[in-house]
Structure formats: C-alpha cells, structure tokens
Amino acid sequence: MISYIDNLFVIEMKNSSYVFTGGDVPTALYWGEKLHGEELGYLSKKRGHSSFDPDLDRNREEYGFWDSYSVLESCLKINYEKNRQLDMRFEDYFIRTEGGKESLILRFQNQYSSLKAEIVYEVYPEFDIIGRSMRLINDGEDVVIENLKSGSVSIPPQKHYRVRYLSGKWAGESHRNDQYLENGAFTIQSRTGNTGPHFNPAFALDNGTASEQSGNVWFGLLGYSGNWQITFEKTTFENVKITAGISNYDFSYTLYKNEEICTPIMYVGFTACGYGSMSRILHAFENKYILPRRKMGRVLYNSWEATGFDVRVESQKELAKRAAKIGVELFVIDDGWFGQRHSDRAGLGDWYVNKEKFPNGLVELITYVKSLGLDFGIWVEPESVNPDSDLYRAHPDWVYRFNDREPMQARNQYTLNISKPEVKQFILDFMEKLLSENPDISFVKWDMNKTLLDVSAGNTATDKELWHRHVIALYEIWETLRRHFPNVEFETCSGGGSRVDLGILRFADQCWPSDNTNAYSRLSIQEGFSYFYAPRIMTAWVTDASTGEERKYERPYSYRFHSAMMGMLGIGANISRFSEKTLMEFAKYIAQYKEIRKTIQYGMQYRLSSLLESPLHAVEYISEDGEEIIIFAFHQGFCYDAPEPRLYPQGLCSESLYQVEGMEKPLHGSTLMKAGLETSLYGDFDSKLIRIRRIQN
Ligand code: DGJ
Numbered sequence: 001m002i003s004y005i006d007n008l009f010v011i012e013m014k015n016s017s018y019v020f021t022g023g024d025v026p027t028a029l030y031w032g033e034k035l036h037g038e039e040l041g042y043l044s045k046k047r048g049h050s051s052f053d054p055d056l057d058r059n060r061e062e063y064g065f066w067d068s069y070s071v072l073e074s075c076l077k078i079n080y081e082k083n084r085q086l087d088m089r090f091e092d093y094f095i096r097t098e099g100g101k102e103s104l105i106l107r108f109q110n111q112y113s114s115l116k117a118e119i120v121y122e123v124y125p126e127f128d129i130i131g132r133s134m135r136l137i138n139d140g141e142d143v144v145i146e147n148l149k150s151g152s153v154s155i156p157p158q159k160h161y162r163v164r165y166l167s168g169k170w171a172g173e174s175h176r177n178d179q180y181l182e183n184g185a186f187t188i189q190s191r192t193g194n195t196g197p198h199f200n201p202a203f204a205l206d207n208g209t210a211s212e213q214s215g216n217v218w219f220g221l222l223g224y225s226g227n228w229q230i231t232f233e234k235t236t237f238e239n240v241k242i243t244a245g246i247s248n249y250d251f252s253y254t255l256y257k258n259e260e261i262c263t264p265i266m267y268v269g270f271t272a273c274g275y276g277s278m279s280r281i282l283h284a285f286e287n288k289y290i291l292p293r294r295k296m297g298r299v300l301y302n303s304w305e306a307t308g309f310d311v312r313v314e315s316q317k318e319l320a321k322r323a324a325k326i327g328v329e330l331f332v333i334d335d336g337w338f339g340q341r342h343s344d345r346a347g348l349g350d351w352y353v354n355k356e357k358f359p360n361g362l363v364e365l366i367t368y369v370k371s372l373g374l375d376f377g378i379w380v381e382p383e384s385v386n387p388d389s390d391l392y393r394a395h396p397d398w399v400y401r402f403n404d405r406e407p408m409q410a411r412n413q414y415t416l417n418i419s420k421p422e423v424k425q426f427i428l429d430f431m432e433k434l435l436s437e438n439p440d441i442s443f444v445k446w447d448m449n450k451t452l453l454d455v456s457a458g459n460t461a462t463d464k465e466l467w468h469r470h471v472i473a474l475y476e477i478w479e480t481l482r483r484h485f486p487n488v489e490f491e492t493c494s495g496g497g498s499r500v501d502l503g504i505l506r507f508a509d510q511c512w513p514s515d516n517t518n519a520y521s522r523l524s525i526q527e528g529f530s531y532f533y534a535p536r537i538m539t540a541w542v543t544d545a546s547t548g549e550e551r552k553y554e555r556p557y558s559y560r561f562h563s564a565m566m567g568m569l570g571i572g573a574n575i576s577r578f579s580e581k582t583l584m585e586f587a588k589y590i591a592q593y594k595e596i597r598k599t600i601q602y603g604m605q606y607r608l609s610s611l612l613e614s615p616l617h618a619v620e621y622i623s624e625d626g627e628e629i630i631i632f633a634f635h636q637g638f639c640y641d642a643p644e645p646r647l648y649p650q651g652l653c654s655e656s657l658y659q660v661e662g663m664e665k666p667l668h669g670s671t672l673m674k675a676g677l678e679t680s681l682y683g684d685f686d687s688k689l690i691r692i693r694r695i696q697n
Contacts, residue, residue: 001102001125002095002102002104002121002123003038004022004093005038006038006041007021007022007023007041007044008020008021008022008029008037008038008040008041008044009021009022009026009093009104009106010037010038010040011037011104011121011123011130012034012037012125013034013123013124013125013126013127013128013129013130014125014126014127014128015033015034015128015270015271015272016031016032016033016034016128016269016270016271016272017030017031017032017033017034017035017037018030018031018037018121018130018270019031019037019040020062021044022090022093022106023090024088024089024090024108025057025058025061026061026062026063026090026106026119027044027057027058027060027061027062028060028061028062028152028153028154028241029043029044030043030156031153031154031155031156031218031270032156032216032218032270032272033216033270033272049237053071053237055069056237056239058071058072059071059072059154059235059237059239059241060154060239060241061152061241062119062151062152062153063075063076063117063119063134063149063151063152064076064149064152064243065086065087065088065108065117066078066086066147067085067086067087067088071235072233072235072241072243073149073152073185073231073233073241073243074147074149075134075147075148075149075150075151075152075243075245076117076134076136076145076147076148076149077145077146077147078115078143078144078145078146079143079144079145079146080113080141080142080143080144081141081142083112085110085112085113086110086112086115087110087111087112088108088109088110088111088117089108089109089110089111090106090107090108091107091108091109092107093105093106093107094107101122101123101124102123102125103120103121103122103123104120104121104123105118105119105120105121106118106119113140113141113143114138114139114140114141115136115137115138115139115140115143116136116137116138116139117134117135117136117137118134118135118137119132119134119151120132120133120134120135122265124285124289127269127281127284127285128269128270128271128281129267129268129269129281129285130267130268130269131265131266131267132150132151132153132265132266132267132268133150133151133262133263133264133265133266134148134149134150134151134262134263135260135261135262135263136148136255136260136261136262137260138255138256138257138258138259138260139257139258140257141257142254142255142256142257143254143255144252144253144254144255145252145253145254145255145261146248146251146252147248147251148245148246148251148253148261148263149229149243149244149245149246149263150222150244150245150263150264150265150266151243151244151245151263151266152241152242152243152244153218153220153241153242153268154239154240154241154242155205155218155240155241155242157238157239158206158207158240159207159208160180160181160207160208161180161181161205161207161208161232161234161240162178162179162180162181162205162206162207162208162210163178163179163180163181163186163203163204163205163232164176164177164178164203164204164205164206164275164531165177165179165188165199165200165202165203165204166199166200166202166528166529166531166532167188167198167199167200168197168198168199168497168525168528169197169198170197170495170496170498170515171496171514171515171516172197172514172516172521172525173197173200173496173497173498173513173514173516173525173528173529174200174497174513174514174525174526174528174529175524175525175528176524176527176528176531176612180208181232181234181240182234183234183235183236184233184234185231185232185233185234186231186232186233187229187230187231187232188201188203188229188230189227189228189229189230189247189249190226190227190228190247191227191247191249191250192227192451192452192498193226193227193415193451193452193455193467193470194225194226194448194451194452194494194498194499195224195225195226195228195494195498195499195500195501195503195504196451196498197494197495197496197497197498200500200501200532201221201222201223201224201228201230201244201501202219202220202221202222202501202531202532203219203220203221203230203232203242204217204218204219204275204278204531205217205218205219205232205240205242206218206275210274210275211274211275212274212275212276212606212607213273213274213276213277213650214273214274215272215273215274215275216270216271216272217270217271217274217275217277217278218268218269218270219268219269219270219271219278219282219532220242220244220266220267220268220269221266221267221282221501221502221532222244222245222264222265222266222267222501222502222503223264223265223266223267223290223501223502223503223505223506224245224246224264224471224501224503225471225474225475225499225501225503225504226246226247226467226468226470226471227246227247227249227250227251227467227468228244228245228246228247228264228501229243229244229245229246229247229248229249230242230243230244231243231244244266245263245264245266246263246264246468247467250455250464250467251464251467251468252464252465253464253465253468254462254465264503265502267285267502269281269282269285275531275607276605276606276607276650278531279530279531279532279605279607280604280605280606282532282533282534283533283534283535283536283604283605284534284604286502286505286533286534286536286537287534287536287602290502290505290506291505291506291508291509291534291536291537292482292506292507292508292509293509294602295489295509296597296598296601297509297510297536297539297568297597297601298329298330298375298443299327299328299329299330299569299570299571299590299593299594300328300329300330300331300332300377300443300539300568300570300571301319301320301323301328301330301331301332301570301571301572301575302332302334302445302541302570302571302572303315303316303319303331303332303333303334303572304334304335304379304572305517305541305543305544305572305573305574306319306544306572306573306574306575306576307319307336307574308335308336309335309336309341309342309343309344310336310342310357311333311334311335311336311337311357312356312357312358313357313358313359313360313364313365315576316331316333316365317365317368318576319331319574319575319576320365320368320369320372320374321372322575322576322578322583323372323374323571323575324372324373324374325583325587326571326575326583326586326587326590327586327587327590327591327594328374328571328590329374329375330374330375330376330377330442330443331369331372331374331375331376331377332376332377332378332379332443332445333365333376333377333378333379334379334445335379335381335447336354336357337353337354337357337358337362337378337379338350338351338352338353338354339351339352339354339389339390340354340388340389341354344386344411344412344413344449345386345388345412346386346388346389346412347386347388347389348381348384348385348386348389348413349384349385349386349389349390349391349392349416350389350390350391351380351382351430351434362378362438363438366438366440366441367440370440375440375442375443376438376440376441376442376443377441377442377443377444377445377489378434378441378443378444378445379444379445379447380431380434380444380445380446380447381446381447381448381449382416382418382427382430382431382446382477383415383416383418383427383448383470383474384413384414384415384416384448384449384450385398385399385413385414385415385416386412386413386414387409387412387413387414388412392414395423397458398416398417398420398422398423398426399414399415399416399417399454400414400415400416400417400452400453400454400455400456400457400466401414401454401456401458402454402456402458402459403456403458403459404459405454407453407454408453408454410449410450410451410453411449411450411495413449413450414454415450415452415453415455417457417466417470418470418473418474418477419466419469419470419472419473420457424473424476424477427477428477428480428481431444431477431481432481432484435481435484435485435488441488442487442488442489443488443489443490443491444481444488444489444490444491445491445493445512446478446490446491446492446493446508447493447494447495448493448494448495448498448499449494449495450495452467452470455467455470471503474504475503475504475506475507478490478504478507478508479507482507489509489510490507490508490509491508491509491510491511491512491539492504492505492507492508492510492511492512493511493512495515496512496513496514496515496516497511497512497513497514497525497529499511500513500529500533505533505537508537509537510536510537510538510539510568511533511537511538511539512539513525513526513529513538513539513540513567517540517541517542517543517572518555519542519555519559519560519562519563519564519685520555520559520563520636520685522540522563522564523563523611523617523634524611524612526538526540526563526566526567527607527610527611527612527617527619530605530607530619535566535567535568535600535601535605535621536567536568536601536602537567537568538566538567538568539567539568539570540563540564540565540566540567540568540569540570541564541569541570541571541572541573542557542560542561542564542569542570542571542572542573542586542589543560543571543572543573544572544573544574555685556685556686556687557582557585557586557589558589558687559634559685559686559687561589561593562632562634562687562688562689563632563634563687565589565592565593565596565600565632565689566600566619566632567600567601568601569590569593569597571586571590573586592689596621596628596630596691598623599621599622599623599628599629599630600621600630602623602624603621603622603623603624603628603630604621604622604624604651605619605620605621606619606620606621606622606649606650606651607619608620608631608647608648608649608650609633609645609647611634611636614645615635615636615637615639615642615645616633616634616635616645616647616679616681617633617634617635617636618631618632618633618634618647618679619631619632620649620650620651622651622652626653626656626694627693627694628691628692628693628694629649629652629658629691629692629693629694630689630690630691630692631647631649631677631688631689631690631692632687632688632689632690633645633647633679633681633687633688633690634681634685634686634687635679635681635682635683635685635686635687636684636685637684637685638682638683638684644678644679644680644681644682645679645681646676646677646678646679647676647677647679648672648673648674648676648677649672649673649676649677649692650673652669652670652672652673652694653669653694653697654668654669654670654673655668655669655670656668656669656694656696656697657669657694657695657696658672658692658693658694658695659692659693659695660672660677660690660691660692661690661691661692661693666695666696672692677690
C-alpha cells in the first residue's frame with residue numbers, strides 16, 4: 001500500500017516498509033523490516049555539518065537531479081546549448097493501479113526549461129520489491145543528457161556494510177564475491193556494451209552477519225543489457241547510498257523537443273531472513289513478473305560441443321535420432337548451418353542455408369527431427385558479422401567503426417550498428433523469413449560473441465548515444481519477434497553468460513549461463529547465478545569436455561547429470577559415439593529429471609551447503625505445494641580422515657511426516673532439519689539425488 005501523510009511517502013509491503021520525504025529533494029528515511037512508516041516524521045529534519053557539508057540530506061536523496069550540489073553520485077545531469085541549469089521542483093504525485101499492482105509517480109518540473117521528470121516506484125508488495133525508474137519528458141528545446149540513472153536507495157545505518165556481488169570472465173562467470181565498504185565509492189559495472197561477463201548488475205548488502213537463513217539483506221538488480229553502473233558510496237557520516245543505471249562511460253544522449261526517455265528499471269528489495277530468502281523471493285518474482293510466460297522448460301540437445309561448425313545434415317540426423325531415443329524433447333542446431341561458416345573466420349552475417357551441409361535445405365532436418373517427436377531449435381548471432389562474409393562485403397558501413405581506422409576484431413568479427421534503421425530491418429527481415437518459412441522452429445538461441453568495440457558511426461556528433469541505442473534496438477527486435485512468433489521460445493546467450501539481466505529476461509525464456517560445461521566448475525557458477533536468477537532460466541548441459549579438446553576430463557555421468565539437473569537440463573555430449581549402455585544411462589537420468597523438473601524449475605530453492613565453504617555442496621528444491629523435496633549433494637574428493645558429510649534440509653514443516661527414498665521409516669520435518677541426513681558420500685566426484693515426499697501434513 002502506498003500513502004502520503006504529512007510530507008512522507010510510505011510504501012508498505014508484505015514484510016517491509018520503504019519511507020521517504022516528499023518535496024523538491026525526496027530523501028530516504030527508512031527501508032527495512034515493517035514498521036509504522038507514517039510515524040517517521042520525527043526523523044525528518046534538515047541536517048548540515050559545516051560549510052563543506054551544508055545539507056546532509058542530499059547524501060540520502062532518492063533521485064539526485066544535478067543542480068550544482070554534488071558530493072555523491074547524481075542521477076540526472078543535463079546540458080543545454082548555453083547552460084546546464086537543472087532545478088527540478090516537485091509538482092505533484094499520483095498513484096496508478098494496473099493489473100492489481102500499484103505504482104507511485106512523483107512529477108517534477110525544471111524551473112529553467114520545459115523538462116519534466118517522473119520518478120516511478122512500481123510496487124510488488126508480495127515480494128517486498130520496488131521497481132525504481134525515471135521518465136524524462138522534453139517539451140522544450142533540445143537537451144543533452146550526460147548522466148542518466150534509474151535512482152538511488154539508502155541503507156539504514158549498520159555497523160558494517162558487506163556487498164555481495166557476482167564477478168567473472170568468459171567461461172568463469174557468476175562467481176560470488178564479498179566486499180566490505182569503507183569510506184569512499186565502490187563500483188561494479190560494464191563498459192563492454194552488453195551486460196558483460198565481468199560483473200552482473202545485481203547486488204545484495206548486509207551488515208556482515210547475515211547467513212543463508214537469517215539476517216537483514218537489501219538487494220537490487222538492474223534490468224539493462226548495455227553499459228551499466230552500480231555505485232555504493234559510504235560517507236564519513238555513516239551513510240550508504242547505492243545508485244544504479246546506465247554507465248556514465250562514454251555516454252551522452254540528445255533528447256529532442258517532444259521526445260522522452262525512460263531509464264532502465266532498478267528492482268530493489270529487502271528480506272529479514274537471509275540470503276536464501278532473498279533468492280527465493282527473486283526466483284518467484286522473476287517467474288511471475290519478468291519472464292514472458294510460465295511454461296515448463298524442455299530437455300534440449302545442442303550439437304555445438306559434439307560437431308562444432310561441422311553441422312551436416314547426416315551427422316545432425318544421427319544425433320537427433322539418438323537424442324530422441326534417450327528422451328530429449330528439443331533438438332537445437334548450433335553455429336555453422338549458414339553461409340560459408342566452416343569456422344569462426346567466415347560466413348557470419350550470411351543467413352542463408354549452406355547447401356553443402358544441407359543440400360535439401362533445413363527442411364530435411366526439421367522434418368526428420370519432427371518425425372522423431374522432437375521440437376526443433378536453431379542458433380543465430382544477428383548482431384555480428386565476419387569481414388569475410390557477403391554481408392560485410394556489401395555493407396562495410398553497417399559495422400561500428402571510426403572513420404579513419406579498421407575496427408578491431410574479436411573472434412574474427414565486427415559488431416553491426418543495429419540502431420541504423422536499415423540494419424535493424426535486415427535483422428528483422430531475415431529472422432522473420434527464417435521463422436515463417438520454417439514454422440516448426442520453436443526455439444531460437446540468440447548469441448553475441450564479442451564485446452562492443454569501436455562504437456562509432458563514423459565519428460558523428462551522436463556517437464556517444466550508440467551504446468544505449470544498441471540496447472534499445474535489440475529490445476525492439478526481440479519484442480517484435482516475440483509478438484510475431486508467440487510460440488517460439490528464445491534463449492539469451494552471449495558467449496556464455498554475458499547477457500543475463502532483468503532487461504533481456506523480459507523477452508527470453510531461458511539463458512545460457514556459461515560456456516564452461518565442466519560439471520564441477522558449474523557448481524560454483526550455478527551457485528552464484530542462483531543468488532539472483534531463477535533455476536527455470538538456467539540451462540546446463542551434460543557434455544564430454546569442458547572448454548576444448550585439450551581439456552578433456554572424466555567425471556562420472558551421475559555427477560555430470562546431477563550438476564546439470566539443477567536448472568534446465570540439456571545434453572551437449574557427442575552421443576553418436578556412445579554405446580547402447582551409455583545411451584540407456586542417459587535415458588535413465590533424463591526420465592528422472594522429467595519426474596522432478598516441476599519442483600526444480602518452479603519450486604523453492606535452498607542452498608544447504610556450498611563448495612566454497614565445505615567439501616559438501618548441496619542444494620534443495622521444495623515444490624510449490626510443499627509435497628516434494630529434491631536434494632542434489634556433491635562431494636568433491638576422497639579424504640581418508642574426513643567424516644561422512646551430513647546435510648540438513650531446510651524449509652520443511654516441523655510436524656509433517658516425510659518419507660526419504662531408500663529409508664525405512666518416515667521422519668518428522670523437525671528431525672530431518674535438526675538431526676540431518678547422512679549422505680554416504682565419500683569418493684571423488686561422488687554425488688547423490690535425494691528424493692523426499694511429504695506423506696502426512
Ligand atoms: C558461444 C556459445 O556460448 C556456444 O554455446 C556456441 O553457441 C558458440 N558460441 C557458437 O559459436
């Protein structure tokens with residue numbers, strides 16, 4: 001519920017309150033466990049320290065319009081031809097109700113020009129989440145925006161401030177990190193033009209004592225797939241402000257008369273029940289409000305790690321035949337089916353079927369795959385082009401480049417300037433052709449294998465807009481395709497997990513978190529991922545190798561399957577080389593996954609034990625109705641003198657009776673949670689799937 005009482009805006013949610021003052025500079029007063037927000041007026045008084053800090057309220061502003069006062073990060077900074085004056089005055093507010101969901105909108109008017117701003121708070125009370133954004137409307141002369149953020153939030157005073165965030169690299173994304181804040185600023189960001197592998201736009205913050213099961217945790221995710229920035233600032237006045245939005249890096253954007261621009265949405269939330277609760281809230285929130293639809297994820301086969309670029313119709317048919325036999329539901333052909341794409345050196349951009357590999361067109365493979373009872377999916381990378389391609393030869397001016405130099409290549413490719421109307425149209429045309437000529441394509445894996453380089457349209461005055469325009473064009477393309485092909489599912493992939501964020505996930509059904517398919521490496525990548533993103537979107541394949549021929553390894557199939565079953569199971573191994581016995585083993589695991597996938601994809605996830613802290617790694621899933629419990633447990637290495645690890649399930653009802661598969665007698669929830677379960681895991685890369693059923697409430 002949203003209310004406005006005595007110049008206080010009070011947002012009451014299920015378990016939390018968010019309170020700030022109104023006026024020209026809305027200032028954070030409280031965010032945390034639920035209280036009587038309307039009583040907080042006594043905290044609202046002007047505070048100053050000295051002529052060096054004349055207004056301490058500005059350290060907690062909800063949205064910093066830059067008006068010359070600048071101690072901390074501001075949210076909006078502008079430039080007119082002759083001045084840069086911004087004096088935003090509060091006009092009024094209104095509450096909008098849409099689909100049972102309330103939003104608070106505060107309206108501001110610049111005193112020096114016809115520029116209006118609307119600060120928006122979308123409230124999701126059942127999840128204790130607020131979506132923060134700003135809409136800027138220009139009714140007057142053209143204005144250049146130099147800084148555009150979604151908003152700021154302030155954390156109530158704590159003894160310590162620990163920021164938990166994800167960092168990584170290609171094939172090593174989503175690793176969990178902790179950073180204690182000292183006075184000063186700490187920033188996570190992307191300057192690579194996409195969400196990036198180095199950091200993910202998500203954070204959690206606690207006082208250093210929160211655990212999986214307890215403690216106050218404030219969290220936030222930015223829904224943006226371009227250059228972004230989240231800055232945590234701690235002042236000497238024990239104030240922590242977090243500001244998120246589009247990165248300042250090489251950014252400027254001209255808003256012409258009668259135009260408007262909306263910032264990305266920063267979703268922020270609070271829980272008093274630890275990191276586990278934060279993740280469960282986020283998973284349920286994403287499933288309900290972010291992802292385009294609720295649908296059970298299919299078990300897919302992807303040929304990339306088996307055949308690479310050599311996707312000939314015969315080899316793909318053989319793989320598909322075997323995939324059908326082991327219970328796969330969706331067959332996805334990866335890179336290499338088009339143009340002269342025999343390696344990553346050529347063909348990208350030439351979206352016509354390679355006749356050598358598919359003499360009868362794609363239809364032969366699609367028809368065969370469908371006759372096996374499988375669905376068909378296909379890989380594309382529309383934003384990129386190889387210099388050695390017909391597309392580039394015809395349109396060298398379509399790629400990002402400065403006038404006077406050859407653009408830098410990465411993976412032998414350039415990036416297309418998709419904000420150019422003709423380039424955007426080219427992508428829409430070939431995608432629409434592909435999907436309408438082949439109505440049996442029900443899945444698209446959209447890849448993007450490089451960082452954006454040489455982002456220029458030939459040294460134009462508006463070059464600095466291109467980073468943002470790329471993201472907007474991308475969203476428009478995805479939105480159009482989804483609208484025209486509502487039954488096609490989309491996967492977001494960027495050389496692995498470089499494009500995973502709540503912006504693209506409004507259009508994507510699932511994502512590819514990492515090119516690293518090593519089942520052991522995946523445990524920590526997947527754990528980091530699970531902090532902020534739902535298992536329903538996390539694809540994981542059982543493969544032969546990790547990242548290349550030279551890195552072949554052997555892990556038991558049980559271990560590989562258990563690791564990949566923790567999200568959306570897929571197979572990427574070269575099953576055409578498998579014996580009948582191995583195929584049957586695969587079939588057994590796939591059948592098992594289908595029995596439990598509803599609980600995994602849509603249940604509540606509990607991280608019971610992490611390999612970052614213990615030899616035992618265990619994750620539990622409880623079905624939405626509480627009847628089924630699934631636990632995956634992993635033990636990495638045999639240790640002669642180590643005791644058998646025990647795991648302690650969570651989230652059960654103390655007085656309900658549960659039957660653990662393989663145990664003689666049922667046990668009460670309290671017994672299981674307090675005394676724990678013996679795992680009988682000892683060996684190297686030992687793992688186990690534990691199934692539990694509630695048999696009495
Ligand atoms: C990178 C992806 O992450 C892989 O799965 C695969 O699709 C390759 N690109 C293909 O080039």
